[in-house]
Each structure stands twice: as structure tokens, then as C-alpha cells.
Amino acid sequence: MPLMPFAQGKPLDVPRTLQQxxxxxxxxxxxxxxxxxxxxxxxxxxxxDALLMLSVIKLSHGELGSALRFILAAMQQRPKSPQILLxxxxxxxxxxxxxxxxxxxxxxxxxxxxxxxxxxxxxxxLGAMRDFG
Numbered sequence: 001m002p003l004m005p006f007a008q009g010k011p012l013d014v015p016r017t018l019q020q021x022x023x024x025x026x027x028x029x030x031x032x033x034x035x036x037x038x039x040x041x042x043x044x045x046x047x048x049d050a051l052l053m054l055s056v057i058k059l060s061h062g063e064l065g066s067a068l069r070f071i072l073a074a075m076q077q078r079p080k081s082p083q084i085l086l087x088x089x090x091x092x093x094x095x096x097x098x099x100x101x102x103x104x105x106x107x108x109x110x111x112x113x114x115x116x117x118x119x120x121x122x123x124x125x126l127g128a129m130r131d132f133g
Contacts, residue, residue, distance in 0.1 A: 012043050021053065030057055048077055055087055059094060067091045082112035089121060098129050 021036035034057050040050040055070035071088045078084055085108035092101035105122040109115055 012039060014040055014044060014047070018047075018049050021050075025053065025057070030060065033057065046073070046077060048074055051077075052084060052087060055091065059087075059091055062094075064091060064094045068095070080107075080111050082108040082115050082118065085111070086115070086118050086121065089118070089125075093121075093125060093128075098125050101125050102129070 017036050017040055021033045021040070024030075024033035024036065034054065037050040037054045037057070040047050041054070044050070051070050051074040055067045055074065058064075058067035058070060068091050071084065071091050074081075074084050075088060085104050089101045089104040089108065092098075092104060102122065102125050105118050105125065108118040109122065112118070
């Protein structure tokens with residue numbers, strides 16, 4: 001069933017559009033998900049979910065500058081969010097800024113001590129710093 005979030009004459013249903021975008025993302029339909037997240041941001045430029053997911057999508061495409069821009073916008077709203085800090089760390093890793101990534105992951109762990117993803121990625125960063133430092 002095709003997704004039609006932009007019915008003519010009707011305002012965008014932001015919660016529904018975010019749900020559709022997430023479903024598309026999980027099905028691997030990144031271009032369609034990206035289009036919906038961008039539509040949400042056009043209407044609500046500070047929508048944290050759209051900012052976070054666009055950073056993830058851009059990072060997956062190797063568009064590090066765009067990923068950084070979106071994650072920094074999300075961080076302005078929730079600077080202590082463990083998930084946002086984790087994603088910022090991932091962008092920093094992509095930019096080869098390992099020391100900053102390590103510090104960012106440490107902050108994520110500080111705010112959520114049992115954050116397994118942050119611990120695992122932190123270990124990878126330490127290994128990379130040792131091997132390539």
C-alpha cells in the first residue's frame with residue numbers, strides 16, 4: 001500500500017509521517033524515509049526525531065557533513081541524551097576525530113551507565129586509537 005503523507009489540501013500529520021518514515025527506514029527504504037523526515041523538518045525544523053534519524057541516514061550514506069549538521073541541531077535541544085551523544089560519537093568516528101568521539105561516548109555512558117551500544121563502540125574507538133594512533 002503506497003504511503004501518501006502529502007494529501008493535497010491537508011496539513012501534514014507529523015506523528016503519522018514520523019511513524020511511516022521509521023517503518024520505511026526499518027525496511028531499508030532510506031530514500032523514502034529521508035523524504036518523509038525532511039518533510040517533517042520543513043514544517044517543524046526542530047523536530048528531534050526527524051533530526052536524529054536524518055543524521056543516521058546521512059551517516060549511513062557517508063554524508064558526514066550533513067550527518068554532523070543534523071546531529072548538532074538535535075544536541076542543541078537535548079545535549080545530555082545518551083542516544084544523541086552516541087550518534088554524535090558515530091559521526092565523529094566517521095570524521096576520524098577519535099579522541100572527541102571517545103569523550104562523547106564517555107558522556108553517553110555517564111548519563112546511561114548500562115548503555116551497551118556506547119560501551120561497545122567505545123571499545124572499538126579505543127582499539128582504533130591504539131592500532132592507528
